[in-house]
Amino acid sequence: MNTDGEMDTVAARFSAEHSEEVVAASFANTSDPRLHRILTSLVGHLHAFVKDVELTDEEWAAAIRFLTETGAMCSPVRQEFILLSDVLGVSMLVETLNHDTDGGTESTVEGPFHVVDSPPRELGADIALDGKGEPCLVTGAVTGTDGSPVPGATVDVWQANADGFYDVQQPELQPERNLRGLFTTDDEGRFRFRTIVPRYYPIPTDGPVGRLLEATGRHPNRPAHIHFDVRAGNYRSVTTHLFVAGTPYIDSDAVFGVKDSLVRDFPVVDDPERAAAAELPNPFRTVHFDVVLRENPT
Numbered sequence: 001m002n003t004d005g006e007m008d009t010v011a012a013r014f015s016a017e018h019s020e021e022v023v024a025a026s027f028a029n030t031s032d033p034r035l036h037r038i039l040t041s042l043v044g045h046l047h048a049f050v051k052d053v054e055l056t057d058e059e060w061a062a063a064i065r066f067l068t069e070t071g072a073m074c075s076p077v078r079q080e081f082i083l084l085s086d087v088l089g090v091s092m093l094v095e096t097l098n099h100d101t102d103g104g105t106e107s108t109v110e111g112p113f114h115v116v117d118s119p120p121r122e123l124g125a126d127i128a129l130d131g132k133g134e135p136c137l138v139t140g141a142v143t144g145t146d147g148s149p150v151p152g153a154t155v156d157v158w159q160a161n162a163d164g165f166y167d168v169q170q171p172e173l174q175p176e177r178n179l180r181g182l183f184t185t186d187d188e189g190r191f192r193f194r195t196i197v198p199r200y201y202p203i204p205t206d207g208p209v210g211r212l213l214e215a216t217g218r219h220p221n222r223p224a225h226i227h228f229d230v231r232a233g234n235y236r237s238v239t240t241h242l243f244v245a246g247t248p249y250i251d252s253d254a255v256f257g258v259k260d261s262l263v264r265d266f267p268v269v270d271d272p273e274r275a276a277a278a279e280l281p282n283p284f285r286t287v288h289f290d291v292v293l294r295e296n297p298t
């Protein structure tokens with residue numbers, strides 16, 4: 001760099017051999033050190049990748065088309081870029097690197113379907129607004145890592161229906177905010193709600209990400225799960241899933257989101273008295289999922 005802020009002519013001349021250095025040098029005046037580090041590293045990896053695979057003009061143009069179509073597919077209720085990140089394992093990698101477990105409930109991907117605010121509901125409410133599917137009682141408690149209950153925690157849940165679709169995917173078929181709810185834990189940190197057992201489902205395959213999966217012989221399915229996002233003051237929030245034990249695709253999740261600690265049995269309860277107490281038809285399924293939050297660092 002000379003005194004006029006221009007790059008030295010010789011050092012700045014672009015060549016295949018020195019392309020990373022030349023482009024990285026162009027970021028020398030970036031005032032934010034974190035942005036500088038990210039951009040120079042990104043350019044380094046991108047250039048190394050292009051050289052490694054000897055990318056052709058046609059392949060570069062195809063990549064631009066692919067990314068353009070990925071962006072064009074996005075809408076308020078469809079996030080194709082998150083899907084792309086998910087199927088490439090980047091979402092899970094970011095999640096895993098940023099969220100140590102350390103005694104708390106393990107986290108997993110948020111996924112692309114938390115696209116509307118969940119409606120606040122009373123404890124025990126039924127989030128299956130259309131009543132379709134196998135009835136299920138979900139109970140649990142939110143505690144700190146020392147086991148102390150966390151009253152007043154918000155427990156945000158959302159899930160697919162018995163056919164494997166979220167409400168936003170079927171606005172003509174499902175009631176608005178079906179199978180979504182925002183609950184607040186009671187004085188003992190407990191929560192409970194009624195729902196139906198979710199089904200495994202394919203991530204949307206009618207866009208560029210679907211074509212990517214098809215071209216690589218991968219199936220698009222996710223094992224059955226209920227999404228949880230749990231928050232409370234003075235604790236680190238956790239975004240996670242509760243997986244249904246025995247669901248198809250538990251060992252080959254298209255987005256790599258399964259962690260063994262998040263899998264639970266959903267046993268059948270055949271007991272008219274318990275069904276009446278739960279305000280569910282008999283028999284019904286049930287699951288218990290305790291959520292452990294880590295305290296915020298002081």
Ligand SMILES: [Fe+2]
Binds near residue numbers: 111160225227
């Ligand atoms: Fe999901």
